[in-house]
Amino acid sequence: MKFGTKAIHAGQHPDPTTGAVMTPIYQTSTYAQAAPGDNKGYEYSRGTNPTRKALEDCLAALENAKYGLAFSSGMGATDAVIKLLSPGDEVITGNDLYGGSYRIFTKIFAGYGITFHFLDLSDPTIIEEYVNKNTKLVWIETPTNPTMQVVDIEAIAAITKKHELTLVVDNTFASPYLQNPMDLGADIVMHSVTKYIGGHSDLVMGALMMNDEDLYKRLWFIYNACGATPGPMDSFLALRGIKTLHLRMKAHCENGRAVAEFLKTHPKVEKIYWPGFTDHPNHEVAKKQMRDFGGMISIVLKDADLDETFRISSNFKVFTLAESLGGVESLINHPATMTHGSIPKEVREKVGVVDNLLRISVGVEDIEDLLEDLKNALS
Numbered sequence: 001m002k003f004g005t006k007a008i009h010a011g012q013h014p015d016p017t018t019g020a021v022m023t024p025i026y027q028t029s030t031y032a033q034a035a036p037g038d039n040k041g042y043e044y045s046r047g048t049n050p051t052r053k054a055l056e057d058c059l060a061a062l063e064n065a066k067y068g069l070a071f072s073s074g075m076g077a078t079d080a081v082i083k084l085l086s087p088g089d090e091v092i093t094g095n096d097l098y099g100g101s102y103r104i105f106t107k108i109f110a111g112y113g114i115t116f117h118f119l120d121l122s123d124p125t126i127i128e129e130y131v132n133k134n135t136k137l138v139w140i141e142t143p144t145n146p147t148m149q150v151v152d153i154e155a156i157a158a159i160t161k162k163h164e165l166t167l168v169v170d171n172t173f174a175s176p177y178l179q180n181p182m183d184l185g186a187d188i189v190m191h192s193v194t195k196y197i198g199g200h201s202d203l204v205m206g207a208l209m210m211n212d213e214d215l216y217k218r219l220w221f222i223y224n225a226c227g228a229t230p231g232p233m234d235s236f237l238a239l240r241g242i243k244t245l246h247l248r249m250k251a252h253c254e255n256g257r258a259v260a261e262f263l264k265t266h267p268k269v270e271k272i273y274w275p276g277f278t279d280h281p282n283h284e285v286a287k288k289q290m291r292d293f294g295g296m297i298s299i300v301l302k303d304a305d306l307d308e309t310f311r312i313s314s315n316f317k318v319f320t321l322a323e324s325l326g327g328v329e330s331l332i333n334h335p336a337t338m339t340h341g342s343i344p345k346e347v348r349e350k351v352g353v354v355d356n357l358l359r360i361s362v363g364v365e366d367i368e369d370l371l372e373d374l375k376n377a378l379s
């Protein structure tokens, strides 16, 4: 089945009791048993719920994976993956990560004796220099947030296979519509469902997809034991959002290109990060592993200090100044004080998260209104 058909049908069947075409919201914590242990496959909703199960099967299908697990947030999903490890283990990861990932690695799991190496993965062979007998997992994000670096998933998978490391790809920025890391050799795909997959900024959710049955069982054990699982109402909302993922992504890509091209030559823009430009340093890799280039764009404002950057970012009428991304509405974000505020200034500035950087999530409004709003705010 093709992507749009899977988005609408995968994991979903008319309800066996009523024929309801849409998956019902099974708003229940527990399930009747005929005799102790004799149940219909559902016991308690922390571990299993039919609405969530339909969503998980749909998510797995979208990433060409066998198994899917939904979590109560993207961070809940990340937390479960790192709990596969033990004290003394080491992780290799990128140096330009979502701020919350950097925070959970350095402020939570480093304290449990897990070591993280934050590397510039634009040349994947650097991984070889850091692999030792304690290395267990490689965690990558591509395109990166917010400077839109693109990491070569296939090249990294060749290295992780050779050393028998688990490769996890945070695929939030691309969405499964633009990129499928399982097809390129990843062991686990992670998503913040909150963003493009949910698509309407009305829920917080995460997901993991994988093919290996043993890995699925170990992750399901953590999911059930630790309990960061979403409720049925949010699972229903995510399923509803997914039905238009392919339509929304086409519109995000089209508007993203128009906004990127408009900003590229704008006198107030010193630098622009968008992997669709042929002069983007990783454009060829992006072209190879992504179907299109998406609606996430970051810009560095010319000659703007923090005050002026704040003034410009508060000047929009259609774009909303807010954290998050991937919804139908366009958002502006100031990474240095918002999404990446938990990263120390010297660390973030090294990877380009400067005070005059703005990140734009281009929504699916009419492009004329978006360009007009940008033009006004920048002048």
Ligand SMILES: *Cc1c(COP(=O)(O)O)cnc(C)c1O
Pocket: 073, 074, 075, 076, 098, 100, 101, 141, 145, 170, 172, 173, 191, 192, 193, 194, 195, 204, 205, 206
């Ligand atoms: C938002 C985000 C996360 C965290 O997901 P939540 O749903 O907010 O917990 C992780 N990675 C990336 C790239 C994100 O954008």
